[in-house]
Amino acid sequence: MRLKRVHRGHSLGDKLKLAAMRIMAGHAPGVVRTLTYRKEYFGRPFSQLTQQVMRGPSAWSVGERETFAAFVSRRNQCVF
Amino acid sequence: MGELDARTAPNFGAGLEPRKGAKIAAGASIDAKRPIHYLRMKDPHATLRDQVLERALDGAGETDEALRHAAADRKSLPPELQQLIDKIHDHAYQVTDEDLAQLQKKYDDDELFEIIVSAALGASRHRLLAGLAALENTKDKS
Numbered sequence: 001m002r003l004k005r006v007h008r009g010h011s012l013g014d015k016l017k018l019a020a021m022r023i024m025a026g027h028a029p030g031v032v033r034t035l036t037y038r039k040e041y042f043g044r045p046f047s048q049l050t051q052q053v054m055r056g057p058s059a060w061s062v063g064e065r066e067t068f069a070a071f072v073s074r075r076n077q078c079v080f
Numbered sequence: 081m082g083e084l085d086a087r088t089a090p091n092f093g094a095g096l097e098p099r100k101g102a103k104i105a106a107g108a109s110i111d112a113k114r115p116i117h118y119l120r121m122k123d124p125h126a127t128l129r130d131q132v133l134e135r136a137l138d139g140a141g142e143t144d145e146a147l148r149h150a151a152a153d154r155k156s157l158p159p160e161l162q163q164l165i166d167k168i169h170d171h172a173y174q175v176t177d178e179d180l181a182q183l184q185k186k187y188d189d190d191e192l193f194e195i196i197v198s199a200a201l202g203a204s205r206h207r208l209l210a211g212l213a214a215l216e217n218t219k220d221k222s
Contacts, residue, residue, distance in 0.1 A: 002175075
């Protein structure tokens with residue numbers, strides 16, 4: 001993580017969640033750290049949008065939407 | 081890529097017609113009397129999308145709103161930020177530790193967080209508008 005405060009500057013409650021994630025999954029991904037840092041500013045509204053787009057009512061199935069996301073990430077050379 | 085003013089374009093696609101004064105990507109001309117194809121479609125995500133953008137650009141933060149808009153719109157930037165913002169808009173995977181290390185001499189992490197989020201959201205909006213413009217052009221040719 002290039003911004004140390006985004007890596008380690010979470011609230012106590014979120015630090016506990018990230019610690020639990022590290023224990024259960026082996027690590028807390030950077031995207032999770034980013035979405036939980038100052039989440040009122042970015043993470044919470046962005047997660048609400050992502051939830052609606054990826055899992056909300058749509059003409060596209062969840063699998064199709066995941067495929068779109070994977071394709072876009074691939075074109076952006078970003079691990080999905 | 082055409083011009084985008086994130087301050088005036090956030091509700092683009094929210095309904096059957098763009099918000100008054102909306103500026104959109106070059107080539108994506110809007111005729112409110114003849115809504116283009118994609119504007120006839122219900123867009124259930126526009127409201128939340130706009131809320132994300134407005135919160136990031138105009139919400140309470142450590143940086144001036146004008147700076148966040150500059151990062152989103154990729155114009156009127158302080159010279160030292162130009163390279164980072166260009167990378168985020170064009171090929172974010174090319175951002176390096178060194179890019180941020182240089183800027184951390186002047187900006188703290190919270191400021192850079194806001195600048196980066198704003199640039200990323202601005203870049204995504206540019207691409208969305210470019211995609212919608214492509215749909216319009218396809219329709220015009222069909």
